Amino acid sequence: MRELLDDIDRWRSAGSRVAIARVVDIEGSGPRLPGAAMVVNEQGEVAGSVSGGCVEGAVVGEALAILRGEALPRVVTFGYSDDDAFAVGLTCGGIIRLFIEPLDW
Amino acid sequence: MYQELARLIRDEQPVALVTTISGPNVGAKLLVTGTDTQGSLGDTELDRIAARDALAELEAGRSGVRHYGPHGETTPEDLHGSAEVSVFIESWAPPPQMWIFGAVDFTAALAKVAKVLGYRVTVCDAREVFATRRRFPMADEVMVTWPTPVFDERGHTLGSRDAVCILTHDPKFDVPAVQGALATKVGYIGVMGSRTTHTKRLERLAEVGVDRPEQLARLMSPIGLDLGARTPEETAISICAEIIARRTGKVTPSLRDGEGPIHS
Numbered sequence: 001m002r003e004l005l006d007d008i009d010r011w012r013s014a015g016s017r018v019a020i021a022r023v024v025d026i027e028g029s030g031p032r033l034p035g036a037a038m039v040v041n042e043q044g045e046v047a048g049s050v051s052g053g054c055v056e057g058a059v060v061g062e063a064l065a066i067l068r069g070e071a072l073p074r075v076v077t078f079g080y081s082d083d084d085a086f087a088v089g090l091t092c093g094g095i096i097r098l099f100i101e102p103l104d105w
Numbered sequence: 106m107y108q109e110l111a112r113l114i115r116d117e118q119p120v121a122l123v124t125t126i127s128g129p130n131v132g133a134k135l136l137v138t139g140t141d142t143q144g145s146l147g148d149t150e151l152d153r154i155a156a157r158d159a160l161a162e163l164e165a166g167r168s169g170v171r172h173y174g175p176h177g178e179t180t181p182e183d184l185h186g187s188a189e190v191s192v193f194i195e196s197w198a199p200p201p202q203m204w205i206f207g208a209v210d211f212t213a214a215l216a217k218v219a220k221v222l223g224y225r226v227t228v229c230d231a232r233e234v235f236a237t238r239r240r241f242p243m244a245d246e247v248m249v250t251w252p253t254p255v256f257d258e259r260g261h262t263l264g265s266r267d268a269v270c271i272l273t274h275d276p277k278f279d280v281p282a283v284q285g286a287l288a289t290k291v292g293y294i295g296v297m298g299s300r301t302t303h304t305k306r307l308e309r310l311a312e313v314g315v316d317r318p319e320q321l322a323r324l325m326s327p328i329g330l331d332l333g334a335r336t337p338e339e340t341a342i343s344i345c346a347e348i349i350a351r352r353t354g355k356v357t358p359s360l361r362d363g364e365g366p367i368h369s
Binding site for chain 2: 001002005008009022024025033034035072073074075097099101103105
């Protein structure tokens with residue numbers, strides 16, 4: 001998140017709302033450790049990453065839905081598991097869980 | 106709360122952010138520093154337990170998910186088989202430190218690799234002509250000093266995530282550096298030199314009273330993993346790889362535990 005502070009500040013001071021997705025948990029081989037984060041603003045601009053590029057697209061969609069009020073802040077799981085919510089997998093075969101929420105705090 | 110968090114992160118102050126990710130009050134937050142707690146997860150007792158755990162995570166420089174009962178219960182019996190609140194504890198610890206003694210070619214390479222790994226790097230040498238910013242632009246700090254005053258002044262800031270690498274080969278310098286490092290809680294102490302140098306150094310250390318097995322066991326000497334490294338850059342990789350392996354507890358071939366010449 002350290003590397004995202006400047007983008008977050010710029011977007012927020014320009015009046016744009018921001019959603020943040022953070023890796024909270026990984027199983028097996030995950031490309032990024034807990035705490036890896038990406039931020040998305042209302043215009044769909046993105047900074048940061050939460051995987052090796054495998055799931056970022058899906059995260060942007062989810063983040064925008066949360067900003068529009070169409071979805072609640074929640075944990076989203078990517079990878080091969082029974083409670084798989086998304087068809088997007090990780091090339092490394094691991095599972096990552098992200099918490100996505102509006103950065104309105 | 107974000108403003109305060111951003112300020113602390115930018116100032117490199119240790120801080121942990123606890124966020125409820127499932128259960129009641131999803132999104133509720135607690136901001137925890139060594140001296141202060143802000144916000145609430147919605148239950149006083151849960152706040153107290155989560156803040157305690159956040160401090161422990163912060164100390165270790167770790168981030169991860171914890172599960173509690175609605176009032177901070179942590180044991181399975183108290184939970185009645187179901188965790189009701191999951192929180193994500195994210196910690197921002199200040200970067201680990203690497204102190205490098207000896208301003209030699211290996212130092213520049215090691216400082217570079219250490220920066221890649223996120224260390225705050227300090228280079229120390231008593232010789233003014235060698236310990237210059239121009240030779241070590243990648244270091245965060247270059248000090249012209251003998252080892253003892255540095256350890257006296259700020260040895261107490263070294264902890265398990267930090268490293269001291271002694272590359273001087275000069276007993277005048279590396280004996281006090283080893284003594285200073287052993288008096289701290291630093292997690293890694295590596296000392297450069299051949300096995301012959303190491304044996305001679307052990308004699309000099311014994312002369313100044315450093316001879317207890319539990320002290321000497323902390324020294325990784327010769328420094329680095331047995332990768333067959335030759336150049337300063339390769340040696341830097343072998344040193345940093347050894348630091349990682351010591352932290353993770355993985356079994357890797359350290360030069361210390363082998364025999365015979367380092368370069369064969």
